[in-house]
Amino acid sequence: MxxxxxxxxxxxxxxxxxxxxxxxxxxxxxxxxxxxxxxxxxxxxxxxxxxxxxxxxxxxxxxxxxxxxxxxxxxxxxxxxxxxxxxxxxxxxxxxxxxxxxxxxxxxxxxxxxxxxxxxxxxxxxxxxxxxxxxxxxxxxxxxxxxxxxxxxxxxAKGMKREFIRTLILGSSGSANNIIQTFSTGWGNRDIIGIIDNDMNPGISIRGVPVLGEIEETGRFAKKYNISEILLLPPYSSPSFIREIMDQLEKEDSNCVLRMVPTYADIASGKINVSHLKNVEIEDLLGRKPVNLDRTDVAKFINGKRIMVTGAGGSIGSELCRQITAYKPECLVLFELSEFNLYDISRKLRNAHPELKIVSIIGDVRSKDNVSKAMSENKVEIVYHAAAYKHVPLMEENPTMAFETNVLGSSIVIETCEKYNVKRLVLISTDKAICPTSVMGSTKRLAERLCLERQKNSTEFTVVRFGNVLDSSGSVIPLFKQQIKEGGPVTVTSKNVVRYFMSIPEAVDLVLQAGTIGNDRDIMVLEMGEPVKIYDMARKLIELSGLVPDKDIEIKITGLRPGEKEYEELLTDEEKVQRTPFDRIYVARKQELPLQPVDLDLIRKLVGDNNVPALKELLAKYIPENKFNEAA
Incomplete structure (x- = not known):
């Protein structure tokens, strides 16, 4: 028994x-x-x-x-x-x-x-x-x-001089499970300390990693467990959550690097690797929703046409070229002064689109022969004029170069388009052309006027005006990143300076749409969203680097630079804005005002004589809405 x-x-x-x-x-x-x-x-x-x-x-x-x-x-x-x-x-x-x-x-x-x-x-x-x-x-x-x-x-790991990254995961149970499984098989330099999620009860664990609490407690847990990296998984990778987490980290004086896996598809695939992880960038904080455009008109406008882009190697010009190639033009002419920039964009486009005819021309918009040869030999039908000097302080120091390129160079492009019956010229302008306080903004305003003053002929002129773009050459973002990399200080001209920002691809996407739907002599204005304080942006960039502002990296206020103003505008007082059928694109209808035509011969003479005082007097004469007295 x-x-x-x-x-x-x-x-x-x-x-x-x-x-x-x-x-x-x-x-x-x-x-x-x-x-x-x-x-x-x-x-x-x-x-x-x-x-x-x-x-x-x-x-x-x-x-x-x-x-x-x-x-x-x-x-x-x-x-x-x-x-x-x-x-x-x-x-x-x-x-x-x-x-x-x-x-x-x-x-x-x-x-x-x-x-x-x-x-x-x-x-x-x-x-x-x-x-x-x-x-x-x-x-x-x-x-x-x-x-x-x-x-x-x-x-x-210590023997191999490896350091473990103390990591906190913000994500749903499924996302956290997949990412932890990936860590366990290949990324052994991370210590997964815990998981944050609003829908899971604290105390449970996923693959041995405990759920610590809710999103509101992220900063406290980061401080408590000495976290050096926070990994954001959907749904916690949206701009609103990122901003909330950064505010918590700043409040707790905790320095963490934020990284994210952008999509559910990356996680669900089960094939995540280090390349899928991206640092949270300043663009991720702006929270601009993806632009919703009907690109049928753009495709009809560009497909099979012979297109020329001036300044093709610059930040905006190179992105214009990249997006234009997607619409299969018959020929794309890259017109660029910088040999290196031209080689770089030309190589990339040819590798990406070997089937397209791409013509690379080293040329200067200030040379009538250069521009004429490029347009005539390639039978150009549409021109995107992006070549310009755009750096405000440098143009204050070199005003004649701003006039020579932004005004006289633009006039050469405009006249050559008319000479060779180019169907449309799209001028890339800037919000700094509105009520300008600087030489750069003033010369871009004159370039706009040159387009508006032309007599009706076979060429249509459309101006597209927008604000700052993120990570463009000469913008504050690359400068701040470099200063942070060097250990500071990060220099900001004023705590009150605000700017409008959008990403380069979004700006160009809107430029192509606006340039397509705009009528002759229209000024198309791109909606830039909410203005951003440059001082706040500097603080966020420091925090995104895993550092604490004014503790690890000093923020130094240097004062406004010559020609700089604290805020930007997109319309003059006389301009009225009208909606278009497309999101974020408006048209400025200017009231009929008597305009004194821009005297290009006089400008050429004053530039040749390097007569800077006389050139600045002309600006006040041609741009009565200027605000030079408000400049620094």
């Missing part, structure tokens, strides 16, 4: 264990399961051995054939339900050790109850003190393996 009961109990427990192993244990964790079974068995034998002072009394050995399988099976089952096997040894934390302790307590209590109720049958006389010793030995053995694994890993 006793033997049959022993046998039936062991068989039943083994059958239950087999079900768990077959249905619930993935094959890759089977090794962990086996080593745990071995550790549990060895711990129990050692406890038994210690209890009887390193001797095995004959009468006690008889209990082992029942007690040992019972202990192993019960502990394996309890350990499974406590998630002991789901943790990664090299990421073991206090939370994991707590789970192991609880699993040991529950399994030992369960074994104690089983033995009490079975003492009258087949475990009569079994020493219960063995369970107390087993509890202690098993806890130290199971947890010790994991702690030792982590110590060895960190020691090895």
């Amino acid at each position: 006793t033997s049959r009961k022993r046998f039936s109990l062991v068989v039943w427990l083994n059958s239950q264990l087999e079900v768990v192993v077959q249905k619930l244990f993935p094959a890759k964790t089977f090794f962990v399961f086996l080593t745990s079974a071995f550790t549990i068995a060895l711990s129990f034998l050692l406890a038994f051995y210690l209890r009887f002072e390193f001797q095995f009394p004959v009468n006690e050995i008889a209990y082992l054939d029942t007690a040992l399988p019972l202990v192993v099976v019960v502990k394996l089952l309890v350990f499974y339900f406590f998630g002991v096997y789901s943790g990664m040894w090299r990421y073991v934390s206090i939370y994991d050790l707590t789970q192991i302790l609880l699993a040991n307590i529950v399994s030992s209590l369960l074994l104690f109850v089983i033995i009490i109720f079975s003492r009258e049958h087949y475990l009569q006389g079994f020493s219960r003190s063995v369970l107390i010793l087993d509890f202690m030995i098993c806890f130290f053995a199971v947890s010790g393996k994991r702690v030792l694994s982590r110590i060895i890993r960190e020691a090895a």
